[in-house]
Amino acid sequence: MKDLEALLTDLRRFVAERDWAQFHDPKNLAMLLASEAGELVAEYHWVRGDDADAHSRAPEPRARISDELADVGIALLLLCDRIGLDLPQAIAEKQAKNAIRYPVDAARGRPDRPA
Amino acid sequence: MKDLEALLTDLRRFVAERDWAQFHDPKNLAMLLASEAGELVAEYHWVRGDDADAHSRAPEPRARISDELADVGIALLLLCDRIGLDLPQAIAEKQAKNAIRYPVDAARGRPDRPA
Amino acid sequence: MKDLEALLTDLRRFVAERDWAQFHDPKNLAMLLASEAGELVAEYHWVRGDDADAHSRAPEPRARISDELADVGIALLLLCDRIGLDLPQAIAEKQAKNAIRYPVDAARGRPDRPA
Protein backbone atom coordinates (compact mmCIF):
# COMPACT_ATOMS: atom_id res chain seq x y z
CA MET A 1 0.00 0.00 0.00
CA LYS A 2 1.06 3.52 -0.76
CA ASP A 3 1.45 5.23 2.58
CA LEU A 4 -0.67 8.07 3.83
CA GLU A 5 2.14 10.60 3.82
CA ALA A 6 2.69 10.08 0.11
CA LEU A 7 -1.02 10.51 -0.55
CA LEU A 8 -1.09 13.69 1.51
CA THR A 9 1.85 15.09 -0.42
CA ASP A 10 -0.01 14.50 -3.68
CA LEU A 11 -3.25 15.98 -2.37
CA ARG A 12 -1.51 19.07 -1.03
CA ARG A 13 0.10 19.73 -4.39
CA PHE A 14 -3.19 19.19 -6.22
CA VAL A 15 -4.92 21.75 -3.99
CA ALA A 16 -2.07 24.24 -4.09
CA GLU A 17 -1.81 24.17 -7.90
CA ARG A 18 -5.51 25.08 -8.13
CA ASP A 19 -5.46 27.61 -5.28
CA TRP A 20 -8.30 25.77 -3.58
CA ALA A 21 -7.18 26.11 0.05
CA GLN A 22 -9.43 29.18 0.24
CA PHE A 23 -12.46 26.89 -0.18
CA HIS A 24 -11.21 24.18 2.11
CA ASP A 25 -12.06 25.43 5.54
CA PRO A 26 -13.01 22.56 7.86
CA LYS A 27 -16.71 23.31 7.64
CA ASN A 28 -16.71 23.10 3.85
CA LEU A 29 -14.62 19.93 3.87
CA ALA A 30 -17.01 18.32 6.35
CA MET A 31 -19.79 19.12 3.87
CA LEU A 32 -17.74 17.68 1.02
CA LEU A 33 -17.26 14.52 3.02
CA ALA A 34 -20.98 14.24 3.73
CA SER A 35 -21.91 14.74 0.10
CA GLU A 36 -19.41 12.08 -0.99
CA ALA A 37 -20.77 9.72 1.67
CA GLY A 38 -24.21 10.36 0.20
CA GLU A 39 -22.98 9.33 -3.25
CA LEU A 40 -21.53 6.16 -1.77
CA VAL A 41 -24.83 5.31 -0.10
CA ALA A 42 -26.58 5.83 -3.44
CA GLU A 43 -24.50 2.94 -4.85
CA TYR A 44 -26.17 0.59 -2.41
CA HIS A 45 -29.69 1.82 -1.72
CA TRP A 46 -31.46 -0.55 -4.07
CA VAL A 47 -29.09 -3.47 -3.50
CA ARG A 48 -30.23 -6.18 -1.11
CA GLY A 49 -27.94 -6.68 1.86
CA ASP A 50 -27.39 -10.30 0.84
CA ASP A 51 -26.26 -9.16 -2.59
CA ALA A 52 -24.08 -6.27 -1.46
CA ASP A 53 -20.81 -8.20 -1.36
CA ALA A 54 -21.25 -9.56 -4.89
CA HIS A 55 -22.42 -6.14 -6.12
CA SER A 56 -19.25 -4.60 -4.71
CA ARG A 57 -17.08 -6.98 -6.71
CA ALA A 58 -18.94 -6.90 -10.04
CA PRO A 59 -16.78 -4.86 -12.42
CA GLU A 60 -19.16 -2.09 -13.37
CA PRO A 61 -20.50 -1.08 -9.94
CA ARG A 62 -17.07 -1.71 -8.41
CA ALA A 63 -15.48 1.00 -10.55
CA ARG A 64 -18.04 3.51 -9.31
CA ILE A 65 -17.82 2.31 -5.72
CA SER A 66 -14.04 2.57 -5.85
CA ASP A 67 -14.35 6.16 -7.02
CA GLU A 68 -16.87 7.01 -4.30
CA LEU A 69 -14.73 5.46 -1.58
CA ALA A 70 -11.75 7.37 -2.93
CA ASP A 71 -13.75 10.61 -2.86
CA VAL A 72 -14.67 9.99 0.78
CA GLY A 73 -11.04 9.19 1.57
CA ILE A 74 -9.81 12.33 -0.17
CA ALA A 75 -12.27 14.53 1.72
CA LEU A 76 -11.31 12.84 4.98
CA LEU A 77 -7.57 13.27 4.39
CA LEU A 78 -7.98 16.88 3.29
CA LEU A 79 -9.94 17.69 6.43
CA CYS A 80 -7.52 15.92 8.76
CA ASP A 81 -4.62 17.68 7.06
CA ARG A 82 -6.34 21.05 7.27
CA ILE A 83 -6.77 20.81 11.03
CA GLY A 84 -3.45 19.09 11.71
CA LEU A 85 -4.93 15.80 12.85
CA ASP A 86 -3.04 12.51 12.57
CA LEU A 87 -5.85 10.24 11.38
CA PRO A 88 -4.23 6.89 12.23
CA GLN A 89 -3.56 8.14 15.75
CA ALA A 90 -7.14 9.40 16.06
CA ILE A 91 -8.40 6.00 14.92
CA ALA A 92 -6.17 4.19 17.41
CA GLU A 93 -7.43 6.42 20.22
CA LYS A 94 -11.06 5.94 19.19
CA GLN A 95 -10.60 2.19 18.99
CA ALA A 96 -9.25 2.22 22.54
CA LYS A 97 -12.50 3.90 23.61
CA ASN A 98 -14.54 1.46 21.54
CA ALA A 99 -12.87 -1.49 23.24
CA ILE A 100 -14.21 -0.18 26.55
CA ARG A 101 -17.60 0.82 25.17
CA TYR A 102 -18.17 -2.54 23.55
CA PRO A 103 -16.69 -5.20 25.85
CA VAL A 104 -16.07 -8.43 23.98
CA ASP A 105 -18.44 -10.57 26.01
CA ALA A 106 -21.35 -8.12 26.10
CA ALA A 107 -20.97 -7.07 22.48
CA ARG A 108 -20.49 -10.46 20.87
CA GLY A 109 -23.01 -10.82 18.09
CA ARG A 110 -24.70 -7.58 19.14
CA PRO A 111 -23.77 -4.58 17.05
CA ASP A 112 -25.46 -2.02 19.25
CA ARG A 113 -24.08 -0.63 22.41
CA PRO A 114 -25.11 -2.77 25.39
CA ALA A 115 -27.64 -0.91 27.51
CA MET B 1 2.12 7.78 11.34
CA LYS B 2 0.93 4.31 12.08
CA ASP B 3 0.47 2.64 8.73
CA LEU B 4 -2.83 1.51 7.30
CA GLU B 5 -1.96 -2.18 7.41
CA ALA B 6 -1.44 -2.02 11.16
CA LEU B 7 -4.76 -0.21 11.59
CA LEU B 8 -6.54 -2.81 9.48
CA THR B 9 -5.03 -5.61 11.54
CA ASP B 10 -6.39 -4.01 14.71
CA LEU B 11 -9.82 -3.39 13.19
CA ARG B 12 -10.10 -6.94 11.89
CA ARG B 13 -9.33 -8.36 15.33
CA PHE B 14 -11.81 -5.98 16.97
CA VAL B 15 -14.57 -7.13 14.63
CA ALA B 16 -13.67 -10.82 14.82
CA GLU B 17 -13.62 -10.82 18.64
CA ARG B 18 -17.18 -9.46 18.64
CA ASP B 19 -18.44 -11.61 15.75
CA TRP B 20 -19.61 -8.50 13.96
CA ALA B 21 -18.72 -9.47 10.39
CA GLN B 22 -22.30 -10.71 10.02
CA PHE B 23 -23.50 -7.10 10.33
CA HIS B 24 -20.79 -5.60 8.15
CA ASP B 25 -22.03 -6.22 4.65
CA PRO B 26 -21.03 -3.36 2.35
CA LYS B 27 -24.49 -1.85 2.35
CA ASN B 28 -24.57 -1.61 6.13
CA LEU B 29 -21.05 -0.21 6.28
CA ALA B 30 -21.94 2.43 3.70
CA MET B 31 -24.81 3.42 6.00
CA LEU B 32 -22.47 3.47 8.99
CA LEU B 33 -20.15 5.75 7.08
CA ALA B 34 -22.99 8.10 6.17
CA SER B 35 -24.23 8.29 9.74
CA GLU B 36 -20.73 9.05 11.01
CA ALA B 37 -20.35 11.72 8.31
CA GLY B 38 -23.60 13.20 9.59
CA GLU B 39 -22.19 13.39 13.10
CA LEU B 40 -19.11 15.12 11.77
CA VAL B 41 -21.23 17.69 9.94
CA ALA B 42 -23.13 18.33 13.18
CA GLU B 43 -19.87 19.52 14.74
CA TYR B 44 -19.74 22.38 12.25
CA HIS B 45 -23.29 23.36 11.36
CA TRP B 46 -23.51 26.37 13.63
CA VAL B 47 -19.86 27.39 13.25
CA ARG B 48 -19.11 30.23 10.84
CA GLY B 49 -16.78 29.27 8.02
CA ASP B 50 -14.31 31.93 9.13
CA ASP B 51 -14.23 30.41 12.61
CA ALA B 52 -14.04 26.77 11.54
CA ASP B 53 -10.26 26.48 11.65
CA ALA B 54 -10.03 27.90 15.17
CA HIS B 55 -13.00 25.79 16.27
CA SER B 56 -11.24 22.67 15.01
CA ARG B 57 -8.21 23.43 17.18
CA ALA B 58 -9.95 24.48 20.40
CA PRO B 59 -9.49 21.61 22.86
CA GLU B 60 -13.08 20.73 23.63
CA PRO B 61 -14.56 20.61 20.12
CA ARG B 62 -11.31 19.13 18.79
CA ALA B 63 -11.68 16.03 20.95
CA ARG B 64 -15.14 15.43 19.53
CA ILE B 65 -14.08 16.22 15.97
CA SER B 66 -11.15 13.84 16.31
CA ASP B 67 -13.53 11.09 17.39
CA GLU B 68 -15.92 11.80 14.54
CA LEU B 69 -13.14 11.80 11.96
CA ALA B 70 -11.88 8.55 13.43
CA ASP B 71 -15.36 7.04 13.20
CA VAL B 72 -15.56 8.02 9.53
CA GLY B 73 -12.09 6.58 8.95
CA ILE B 74 -12.98 3.33 10.71
CA ALA B 75 -16.15 2.90 8.64
CA LEU B 76 -14.21 3.68 5.48
CA LEU B 77 -11.44 1.20 6.26
CA LEU B 78 -13.91 -1.51 7.27
CA LEU B 79 -15.80 -1.10 4.02
CA CYS B 80 -12.67 -1.08 1.85
CA ASP B 81 -11.40 -4.15 3.68
CA ARG B 82 -14.73 -5.93 3.32
CA ILE B 83 -14.74 -5.54 -0.44
CA GLY B 84 -11.02 -6.06 -0.93
CA LEU B 85 -10.26 -2.53 -2.09
CA ASP B 86 -6.85 -0.92 -1.65
CA LEU B 87 -7.92 2.57 -0.57
CA PRO B 88 -4.62 4.37 -1.27
CA GLN B 89 -4.60 2.91 -4.77
CA ALA B 90 -8.24 3.91 -5.29
CA ILE B 91 -7.37 7.45 -4.18
CA ALA B 92 -4.38 7.61 -6.50
CA GLU B 93 -6.54 6.46 -9.42
CA LYS B 94 -9.29 8.95 -8.59
CA GLN B 95 -6.79 11.76 -8.29
CA ALA B 96 -5.51 10.90 -11.77
CA LYS B 97 -9.06 11.38 -13.04
CA ASN B 98 -9.45 14.58 -11.04
CA ALA B 99 -6.31 16.00 -12.60
CA ILE B 100 -7.98 15.64 -16.00
CA ARG B 101 -11.40 16.78 -14.83
CA TYR B 102 -10.02 19.90 -13.17
CA PRO B 103 -7.17 21.17 -15.37
CA VAL B 104 -4.91 23.50 -13.41
CA ASP B 105 -5.53 26.58 -15.52
CA ALA B 106 -9.30 26.24 -15.81
CA ALA B 107 -9.78 25.21 -12.18
CA ARG B 108 -7.53 27.75 -10.49
CA GLY B 109 -9.55 29.54 -7.85
CA ARG B 110 -12.73 27.83 -9.04
CA PRO B 111 -13.78 24.86 -6.96
CA ASP B 112 -16.53 23.68 -9.27
CA ARG B 113 -16.01 21.70 -12.39
CA PRO B 114 -15.55 24.00 -15.40
CA ALA B 115 -18.61 23.84 -17.63
CA MET C 1 -53.20 15.96 9.02
CA LYS C 2 -52.10 19.30 10.33
CA ASP C 3 -51.31 21.37 7.29
CA LEU C 4 -47.89 22.65 6.35
CA GLU C 5 -48.80 26.30 6.84
CA ALA C 6 -49.69 25.67 10.47
CA LEU C 7 -46.43 23.81 11.01
CA LEU C 8 -44.47 26.65 9.43
CA THR C 9 -46.19 29.17 11.67
CA ASP C 10 -45.14 27.18 14.73
CA LEU C 11 -41.58 26.72 13.50
CA ARG C 12 -41.18 30.41 12.70
CA ARG C 13 -42.29 31.38 16.19
CA PHE C 14 -39.98 28.80 17.77
CA VAL C 15 -37.01 30.22 15.87
CA ALA C 16 -37.94 33.85 16.44
CA GLU C 17 -38.37 33.38 20.20
CA ARG C 18 -34.82 31.99 20.39
CA ASP C 19 -33.29 34.49 17.94
CA TRP C 20 -31.92 31.63 15.89
CA ALA C 21 -32.48 33.05 12.40
CA GLN C 22 -28.89 34.29 12.55
CA PHE C 23 -27.72 30.65 12.51
CA HIS C 24 -30.18 29.50 9.92
CA ASP C 25 -28.61 30.52 6.66
CA PRO C 26 -29.37 27.99 3.92
CA LYS C 27 -25.89 26.48 4.08
CA ASN C 28 -26.20 25.76 7.78
CA LEU C 29 -29.71 24.38 7.41
CA ALA C 30 -28.54 22.07 4.62
CA MET C 31 -25.92 20.79 7.06
CA LEU C 32 -28.55 20.37 9.75
CA LEU C 33 -30.66 18.37 7.35
CA ALA C 34 -27.71 16.14 6.44
CA SER C 35 -26.83 15.50 10.06
CA GLU C 36 -30.43 14.60 10.86
CA ALA C 37 -30.54 12.29 7.83
CA GLY C 38 -27.40 10.64 9.22
CA GLU C 39 -29.17 10.02 12.53
CA LEU C 40 -32.09 8.48 10.69
CA VAL C 41 -29.77 6.17 8.76
CA ALA C 42 -28.20 5.11 12.07
CA GLU C 43 -31.59 3.75 13.14
CA TYR C 44 -31.45 1.23 10.31
CA HIS C 45 -27.83 0.33 9.65
CA TRP C 46 -27.82 -2.94 11.55
CA VAL C 47 -31.41 -3.87 10.69
CA ARG C 48 -31.89 -6.37 7.87
CA GLY C 49 -33.93 -5.06 4.96
CA ASP C 50 -36.49 -7.81 5.48
CA ASP C 51 -36.93 -6.74 9.09
CA ALA C 52 -37.03 -3.00 8.47
CA ASP C 53 -40.80 -2.70 8.25
CA ALA C 54 -41.39 -4.56 11.52
CA HIS C 55 -38.53 -2.62 13.18
CA SER C 56 -40.19 0.63 12.15
CA ARG C 57 -43.42 -0.37 13.89
CA ALA C 58 -42.01 -1.82 17.10
CA PRO C 59 -42.72 0.72 19.85
CA GLU C 60 -39.24 1.46 21.07
CA PRO C 61 -37.41 2.03 17.78
CA ARG C 62 -40.53 3.69 16.32
CA ALA C 63 -40.39 6.47 18.89
CA ARG C 64 -36.80 7.23 17.91
CA ILE C 65 -37.50 6.91 14.19
CA SER C 66 -40.48 9.24 14.53
CA ASP C 67 -38.23 11.82 16.18
CA GLU C 68 -35.56 11.46 13.51
CA LEU C 69 -38.07 11.81 10.69
CA ALA C 70 -39.50 14.84 12.44
CA ASP C 71 -36.02 16.35 12.73
CA VAL C 72 -35.45 15.85 9.03
CA GLY C 73 -38.84 17.36 8.28
CA ILE C 74 -38.16 20.36 10.51
CA ALA C 75 -34.80 21.03 8.85
CA LEU C 76 -36.40 20.66 5.43
CA LEU C 77 -39.26 23.04 6.24
CA LEU C 78 -36.93 25.59 7.83
CA LEU C 79 -34.69 25.58 4.76
CA CYS C 80 -37.60 25.86 2.31
CA ASP C 81 -39.06 28.67 4.37
CA ARG C 82 -35.72 30.47 4.57
CA ILE C 83 -35.34 30.56 0.81
CA GLY C 84 -39.00 31.15 0.02
CA LEU C 85 -39.61 27.80 -1.64
CA ASP C 86 -43.04 26.17 -1.74
CA LEU C 87 -42.07 22.57 -1.02
CA PRO C 88 -45.27 20.89 -2.26
CA GLN C 89 -44.94 22.79 -5.53
CA ALA C 90 -41.27 21.83 -5.82
CA ILE C 91 -42.22 18.20 -5.25
CA ALA C 92 -44.97 18.34 -7.87
CA GLU C 93 -42.53 19.84 -10.38
CA LYS C 94 -39.87 17.24 -9.60
CA GLN C 95 -42.38 14.44 -9.91
CA ALA C 96 -43.32 15.73 -13.36
CA LYS C 97 -39.63 15.40 -14.32
CA ASN C 98 -39.43 11.98 -12.71
CA ALA C 99 -42.40 10.77 -14.73
CA ILE C 100 -40.40 11.54 -17.88
CA ARG C 101 -37.11 10.25 -16.54
CA TYR C 102 -38.63 6.96 -15.42
CA PRO C 103 -41.25 5.97 -18.01
CA VAL C 104 -43.67 3.44 -16.61
CA ASP C 105 -42.84 0.66 -19.03
CA ALA C 106 -39.06 1.00 -18.90
CA ALA C 107 -38.94 1.57 -15.16
CA ARG C 108 -41.34 -1.15 -14.03
CA GLY C 109 -39.59 -3.28 -11.44
CA ARG C 110 -36.31 -1.46 -12.07
CA PRO C 111 -35.48 1.22 -9.54
CA ASP C 112 -32.52 2.65 -11.42
CA ARG C 113 -32.76 5.01 -14.28
CA PRO C 114 -32.95 3.12 -17.58
CA ALA C 115 -29.68 3.50 -19.51
Next chain:
Amino acid sequence: MKDLEALLTDLRRFVAERDWAQFHDPKNLAMLLASEAGELVAEYHWVRGDDADAHSRAPEPRARISDELADVGIALLLLCDRIGLDLPQAIAEKQAKNAIRYPVDAARGRPDRPA
Protein backbone atom coordinates in the same frame (compact mmCIF):
# COMPACT_ATOMS: atom_id res chain seq x y z
CA MET D 1 -50.03 25.12 -0.93
CA LYS D 2 -50.96 21.72 -2.22
CA ASP D 3 -51.67 19.61 0.81
CA LEU D 4 -49.68 16.62 1.90
CA GLU D 5 -52.46 14.14 1.30
CA ALA D 6 -52.65 15.11 -2.35
CA LEU D 7 -48.88 14.75 -2.68
CA LEU D 8 -49.00 11.33 -1.06
CA THR D 9 -51.73 10.21 -3.42
CA ASP D 10 -49.57 11.18 -6.38
CA LEU D 11 -46.46 9.52 -4.95
CA ARG D 12 -48.29 6.30 -4.19
CA ARG D 13 -49.58 6.08 -7.75
CA PHE D 14 -46.11 6.83 -9.16
CA VAL D 15 -44.59 4.00 -7.11
CA ALA D 16 -47.42 1.56 -7.81
CA GLU D 17 -47.29 2.11 -11.56
CA ARG D 18 -43.58 1.22 -11.53
CA ASP D 19 -43.91 -1.66 -9.05
CA TRP D 20 -41.25 -0.07 -6.87
CA ALA D 21 -42.71 -0.86 -3.44
CA GLN D 22 -40.49 -3.94 -3.42
CA PHE D 23 -37.44 -1.64 -3.26
CA HIS D 24 -38.93 0.76 -0.77
CA ASP D 25 -38.41 -0.91 2.54
CA PRO D 26 -37.73 1.64 5.27
CA LYS D 27 -34.01 0.90 5.33
CA ASN D 28 -33.64 1.59 1.63
CA LEU D 29 -35.73 4.74 1.83
CA ALA D 30 -33.61 6.00 4.72
CA MET D 31 -30.59 5.51 2.45
CA LEU D 32 -32.36 7.32 -0.38
CA LEU D 33 -33.08 10.20 1.94
CA ALA D 34 -29.43 10.36 3.05
CA SER D 35 -28.14 10.32 -0.50
CA GLU D 36 -30.53 13.11 -1.48
CA ALA D 37 -29.45 15.10 1.57
CA GLY D 38 -25.87 14.64 0.37
CA GLU D 39 -26.77 16.10 -3.01
CA LEU D 40 -28.39 19.06 -1.30
CA VAL D 41 -25.26 19.67 0.79
CA ALA D 42 -23.19 19.58 -2.40
CA GLU D 43 -25.13 22.62 -3.63
CA TYR D 44 -23.72 24.64 -0.76
CA HIS D 45 -20.29 23.33 0.13
CA TRP D 46 -18.29 25.96 -1.72
CA VAL D 47 -20.75 28.79 -1.04
CA ARG D 48 -19.86 31.18 1.77
CA GLY D 49 -22.44 31.31 4.55
CA ASP D 50 -22.90 35.03 3.93
CA ASP D 51 -23.69 34.34 0.28
CA ALA D 52 -25.95 31.34 0.83
CA ASP D 53 -29.22 33.27 0.85
CA ALA D 54 -28.45 35.06 -2.43
CA HIS D 55 -27.14 31.81 -3.94
CA SER D 56 -30.42 30.13 -3.07
CA ARG D 57 -32.39 32.75 -4.97
CA ALA D 58 -30.20 33.08 -8.08
CA PRO D 59 -32.10 31.36 -10.90
CA GLU D 60 -29.61 28.73 -11.95
CA PRO D 61 -28.63 27.30 -8.56
CA ARG D 62 -32.20 27.73 -7.31
CA ALA D 63 -33.56 25.33 -9.92
CA ARG D 64 -31.11 22.66 -8.76
CA ILE D 65 -31.70 23.41 -5.07
CA SER D 66 -35.45 23.19 -5.62
CA ASP D 67 -35.01 19.77 -7.19
CA GLU D 68 -32.76 18.57 -4.37
CA LEU D 69 -35.17 19.78 -1.70
CA ALA D 70 -37.98 18.08 -3.57
CA ASP D 71 -35.98 14.84 -3.71
CA VAL D 72 -35.44 15.00 0.05
CA GLY D 73 -39.11 15.72 0.56
CA ILE D 74 -40.16 12.84 -1.68
CA ALA D 75 -37.89 10.38 0.16
CA LEU D 76 -39.18 11.66 3.49
CA LEU D 77 -42.83 11.33 2.48
CA LEU D 78 -42.30 7.88 0.98
CA LEU D 79 -40.65 6.69 4.17
CA CYS D 80 -43.31 8.15 6.46
CA ASP D 81 -46.02 6.65 4.27
CA ARG D 82 -44.31 3.26 4.22
CA ILE D 83 -44.24 3.04 8.00
CA GLY D 84 -47.63 4.67 8.56
CA LEU D 85 -46.29 7.78 10.25
CA ASP D 86 -48.16 11.08 10.19
CA LEU D 87 -45.27 13.47 9.59
CA PRO D 88 -46.99 16.69 10.68
CA GLN D 89 -48.00 15.02 13.93
CA ALA D 90 -44.46 13.70 14.44
CA ILE D 91 -43.11 17.21 13.87
CA ALA D 92 -45.58 18.70 16.33
CA GLU D 93 -44.59 16.13 18.95
CA LYS D 94 -40.89 16.70 18.36
CA GLN D 95 -41.34 20.45 18.59
CA ALA D 96 -43.03 19.97 21.97
CA LYS D 97 -39.89 18.16 23.13
CA ASN D 98 -37.67 20.82 21.58
CA ALA D 99 -39.51 23.53 23.47
CA ILE D 100 -38.49 21.81 26.71
CA ARG D 101 -34.98 20.95 25.56
CA TYR D 102 -34.28 24.50 24.44
CA PRO D 103 -36.00 26.85 26.90
CA VAL D 104 -36.44 30.30 25.41
CA ASP D 105 -34.29 32.14 27.93
CA ALA D 106 -31.40 29.67 27.99
CA ALA D 107 -31.41 29.09 24.25
CA ARG D 108 -31.76 32.66 23.04
CA GLY D 109 -28.95 33.37 20.60
CA ARG D 110 -27.37 29.99 21.38
CA PRO D 111 -28.09 27.28 18.86
CA ASP D 112 -26.61 24.45 20.86
CA ARG D 113 -28.32 22.69 23.66
CA PRO D 114 -27.55 24.39 27.00
CA ALA D 115 -25.21 22.22 29.08
